[in-house]
Amino acid sequence: MTSANPNIVTVMQVRCSSTRLPNKVLLPLAGRALFLRQLERIVASKLKGTVVVSTTVYKEDDEIEQICIKEGIYCYRGSSADLLDRHFQTAKLFNADVVVKIPSDCPLIDPAIIDNVIGYFLEHRNIYQYVSNLHPASYPDGNDVEVMTMDALSDAWKNADRELEREHTTPYIWENPDKFNIGNVALPDTDYSMSHRWTIDYPEDYEFIKSVYDALYPVNPVFSMNDILDLLHRKPELMKINGHLAGVNWYRNHLDELKTIKPEQTRTTI
Numbered sequence: 001m002t003s004a005n006p007n008i009v010t011v012m013q014v015r016c017s018s019t020r021l022p023n024k025v026l027l028p029l030a031g032r033a034l035f036l037r038q039l040e041r042i043v044a045s046k047l048k049g050t051v052v053v054s055t056t057v058y059k060e061d062d063e064i065e066q067i068c069i070k071e072g073i074y075c076y077r078g079s080s081a082d083l084l085d086r087h088f089q090t091a092k093l094f095n096a097d098v099v100v101k102i103p104s105d106c107p108l109i110d111p112a113i114i115d116n117v118i119g120y121f122l123e124h125r126n127i128y129q130y131v132s133n134l135h136p137a138s139y140p141d142g143n144d145v146e147v148m149t150m151d152a153l154s155d156a157w158k159n160a161d162r163e164l165e166r167e168h169t170t171p172y173i174w175e176n177p178d179k180f181n182i183g184n185v186a187l188p189d190t191d192y193s194m195s196h197r198w199t200i201d202y203p204e205d206y207e208f209i210k211s212v213y214d215a216l217y218p219v220n221p222v223f224s225m226n227d228i229l230d231l232l233h234r235k236p237e238l239m240k241i242n243g244h245l246a247g248v249n250w251y252r253n254h255l256d257e258l259k260t261i262k263p264e265q266t267r268t269t270i
Contacts, residue, residue: 008049
């Protein structure tokens with residue numbers, strides 16, 4: 001990539017269907033839908049470019065589109081099962097040079113972390129086609145940021161043929177390090193990825209996230225990762241709400257298929 005000012009498009013894929021916690025993206029946080037609170041945090045990033053909600057064509061996701069229209073948020077609707085296609089089509093529609101992937105289960109994501117990852121990618125855009133803070137992870141689970149060139153995403157869209165590659169959008173890229181130059185942004189001398197669970201998949205996760213919002217949002221709506229860590233230091237009982245789920249992620253169901261993921265990067269039982 002040679003453009004001095006690449007067109008950055010940040011995509012947050014949102015849908016209402018969730019087997020473990022249905023309609024989690026619409027659960028209230030500080031009086032608004034969870035996905036809108038997360039969008040506020042993404043929009044607070046300085047480098048996010050154009051932000052787009054990417055949802056499905058299913059009727060159950062009509063409400064997401066309606067909320068986006070009301071709030072003046074860009075919204076694209078596409079495949080439910082093929083998230084790689086939905087991500088690609090969204091990025092293509094908005095003429096992206098650089099595509100950012102942030103999942104909708106990260107309502108505590110720190111805007112500064114988003115900027116750190118995008119900034120690292122931009123500084124090294126002549127070297128890397130893909131940069132994340134996930135391979136390996138070190139940030140608290142729920143601060144997931146992946147950045148890639150549109151060419152890399154297009155390559156994955158054309159060539160990925162495994163179900164998990166279509167469902168999870170980017171595995172084709174990071175599973176082929178011989179084909180793509182891959183960079184990683186890590187916390188120095190610290191790894192919270194298996195101990196601090198700030199993502200949402202289960203009712204206990206929502207209870208934890210709501211407790212954090214109730215404590216921090218009224219003081220500073222764009223509270224940081226360090227603000228949350230300080231809160232947990234003051235109120236360690238909050239960690240117990242969903243602590244039994246720490247380290248649980250989608251990798252656990254695909255360890256025999258993922259060559260770049262080690263067993264210690266996920267808990268296999270709940």
